[in-house]
Amino acid sequence: MSSSNSKKRRRVLSGVQPSGNLTIGNYIGALSQWAREQHNYESFFCVVDLHAITMPHDPALLGAKTREVAALYLACGIDPDVSTVFVQSHVPAHSELTWLLNCITPIGWLYRMTQFKDKAAKQQQESIGMGLLDYPVLMAADILLYQADAVPVGEDQRQHLEITRDIAQRFNHLFGDTFTIPEALIPPSGARVKALDNPTAKMSKSETSSEYHAVYLLDPPDRVKKKVMRAVTDSGHEIRFSGDPERAGVNNLLELYESLTGESREAIESFFESKGYGSLKKAVVEVLNETLAPIQQRYNDLTSDSSYIDSLLARGTARAAEVANSTLELARNRMGYLKPFS
């Protein structure tokens, strides 16, 4: 962006929870796109560790997972000199704005969220935490604190973006113009990687039902191979892109191949013409491992000295806090709070 252009770059903010293991789906649908677009926006990427405790979690793993996700952001190409990378809980304004927004968010909006209903159904009624219901308000605070114009998220987060807009509009209406109304940036459907063991469901980083569900970014090559060779296909033999749910497994492998090679569908179909599912799987293993090798190399370099990531996160926190605190102050003023005395 040239300095003669006085128009401000649009802002984006996104985040990933430090739970489970980041998958090739997170890379294709999120991290690689964030990295590619980071020069076109003023970008903020956080590790949403406050969200990670809305379901039961293990305190012994939370800190290490938080560092791991931050390091994977960088290993996937997010440049800390270009984008602001930080940990959500290190910027207390996220918690504070959540409280202010809680008080203007009708509880009925939260009971209607499909993610709340799905996650609540997985727990005993009596042990569903208040935080799970409040998850979307915390997410709204994440976004609104940075006055983000756009939020790159998966299709499953569309409803959370809508409630964020509703909360922002309600606040602006009640107290005067304060927050930018953000828009969702949802990647095209080809960027939605399906589970290897169940190709009609999304590949999830926290699904633990089978070890053949997902390819993780830190999987060694032989594990990638084992997982892909076991991927669910069908009893046919045609290697073609298709929307037929019966053929979702082969389609998923083809879309993985397409995303990772950037080749056209025509070229891919003609390459695999008269080949069998076994050769498709072998080819997918190969491109996956070619993609993962440099990411893992960078990850190992970045984490060989843990103080390196920590110092980058300290820098990111300082920059994030500057923006977040100024928005929080504006929101407090709009709501009529007495300013603290010095």
Ligand code: TRP
């Ligand atoms: N709920 C998001 C997800 O599961 C994670 C998230 C939390 C987020 N805060 C955010 C995404 C703010 C974008 C912006 O994917």
